[in-house]
Amino acid sequence: MSEILSREYLLLVQEAFEHSNTAIIQEQVQELHYADIAALVYELEDEQADFLLRSLDTEIASEVISELEEEVRKHFLKNLPYEKLAEYIDLMDSDDAVDILKEQPIQIREQVIATLKDRDKAKDIIYLLPYDEDTAGGLMAKELIKANINWTVKQCIEEIRRQAEKVEKIYSIYVVDNNGILKGRVSLKKIILSADDTLIADIYEDEELIFVETYKEQEEVVTLMRKYDLESIPVVNVQGKLLGRITIDDVVDVMQEHAEAERQAMSGLSSNVEEDDTIWTSVKARLPWLVVGMVGGMLAASVTNMLGQPVILLVSVLANFTTLIAGTGGNVGVQSSSIILQSLANKSVFELGTLERLFKVLIIAVLNGLILSAFVLGVCLLFGYDAKVAFVVAIALFSVILLASLMGTITPLVLDRFGINPALAAGPFITTANDLIGLTVYFLIARLIYQI
């Protein structure tokens, strides 16, 4: 496999560029898998990448372009005449074509569509363009094999032959009635093993047919395909008419993007930064949330100054426990958020209602709070702290665990409701907020008990 793609290979190609040795580029690189060529493009300088892509066969180039990350692709396509882009688009599946055209200015988009040689593809693209990219409609391709329920196996094979060029991978053949309504599916295996004059109606499966409507969210498509172990899923409109199909490779990409977006949100990075990005990109991705944390820290300093200083001046050891209180609030909040994330990712059909949820969270928080407060109370007394100090810390800890649990539960649900990535609630946002809440509660309880 891709073991040829070593750092040595990269150096070889880069050297070939420096000596304008186009033979290596055209002959050697062209032999690679398109995914490997894309990986190579990421490592090259902009002009080198442009040169490489332009010198590839149109067919290979169109596959590489489909594969590229949006940013890199946009950069390459910016300086390309629209006629050339149309040549690439002519060779792509409709779903990839639409994704790429959506990245272009409307004028270019329309020029390309008008220039396409494959007028059926143009029609498919125009059909697919309006769908929101976060829905099943936005994921589907129009390329699929459709068989009429009244056909014979022979007619079906003829259809496969007709579409063979267009539909690269066939998993199932979808069976429709005269009105185009999806009735079932038949596997290629069954087609191979059936006699030519067998009726599709006699061999297709209609039980356990899993499909998805165009308006359903991406997440639902992922859940369905994962749950039912599907490699492709048919997409229908509300009337049940077959419109397209979504293949597992697109769903795998969606899963990957989700995992990355969640990691990024949970750790307070403002964009999907990778290790090999430039230093400036890395700094920019990290700074925004660090500044938020900094502002939070300064607010914490103000809270301590205003609420805390009067008691700290009197009982200075109270300052020892600010990190414990703030840290526990953060940890509890992140745990609670993450359990909600988990349940949002695996939407169960037997879901708890919001009130049931909060009630359960509260009970768990009370139990954890009691155990941890008792533990800390014991340790404090053991370490020779004043009993009053120990009680302040224990009571504050208990309250903070309760508050952080509720906040950690509610925040991701609210974010999700408003279409914001709920994983943000498991990141620095909630940690910072819990720091502030924790300190406020701590010093208020301290002042109450010390009556200052």
Added chain:
Amino acid sequence: MSEILSREYLLLVQEAFEHSNTAIIQEQVQELHYADIAALVYELEDEQADFLLRSLDTEIASEVISELEEEVRKHFLKNLPYEKLAEYIDLMDSDDAVDILKEQPIQIREQVIATLKDRDKAKDIIYLLPYDEDTAGGLMAKELIKANINWTVKQCIEEIRRQAEKVEKIYSIYVVDNNGILKGRVSLKKIILSADDTLIADIYEDEELIFVETYKEQEEVVTLMRKYDLESIPVVNVQGKLLGRITIDDVVDVMQEHAEAERQAMSGLSSNVEEDDTIWTSVKARLPWLVVGMVGGMLAASVTNMLGQPVILLVSVLANFTTLIAGTGGNVGVQSSSIILQSLANKSVFELGTLERLFKVLIIAVLNGLILSAFVLGVCLLFGYDAKVAFVVAIALFSVILLASLMGTITPLVLDRFGINPALAAGPFITTANDLIGLTVYFLIARLIYQI
């Protein structure tokens, strides 16, 4: 689709159990997709689930059992005679069979294998058992369609017919030579569209053949299948002999498990707890890391007590900034860890060396540190803090950002090297450690500047 699986349906089934109405259970539930029956099992009481599984047809039950989560399955199988388990195993794919047998005590495992009616399956299972479940060998199934390179299309179709029962889903037919060495693949589409007397040798593809060796890690299988958009990948031994195949549904499951394990590790949960688990399970999953955080917090209290109290007694406003310092350390550490996680998840062939990595991390940390320290210095002076206090805070902040960046980078790499989930480094572990380091640095700098 699975919209029948509502809470009402669950109530209906539970009521049927209470009235011992086996008709509903056997007739209605049996019609569901096995993945839906599994979802139902999770919602039932233990005895109800046992009863349901035992009353299903053996074939359906065996699919449901393959689908169940390990814990639930183990519970059900514990009280099952081994002869019955053998009946289920007889109907499973070899990869699922091996996963389930590995969960059983060795004695049961051997009794089951000895009892299997399908002796070929028994051989396959014995062959697969030794592979580590985290490797390609541990993921592969022996069921596949293999065609000799010298066959005709007709012979190949006969082979498909022979294996039709065993190999449920056929994606590609793998082409081998007389020694069983993998030479290439041919798609079902091509088989359908070729004349019966065509030689496999004339139509198979040998370019861009992606395969994986048995000893390769799970992660590599995921990366390959995702990168090359594969729905199945052949597994070979070091000599290149075809041994089995891995299908995309198993890889999707691996991706899902990884995402869950990472979420869990980053948020300090000790097991994959879900919202609908029992209260006690939830408490148990949360407590361990909270206790670790608690111990960390008590250590932080000790650090503040020993190192901090002397300066706090003198300059009590220094207590205001402990949360800022500790919090920033945590945030920076988590960001750094998460960038390493990202690069571990997308292993690039053009990887940076460890020294290059650390050097880059250091530069980014210095830049972030300078910007944030300057910001905080300005705000402190603006808020009327003493210049000495402001400088202590700014210098401590800079040092903490540097240290936390390095720790956040090194920890996941070290954990990964030792085969421990590196995502642990982005969780409460590093936050707690950074709290301690941050406070120590802060108070040491304060005492240095105030010369106490």
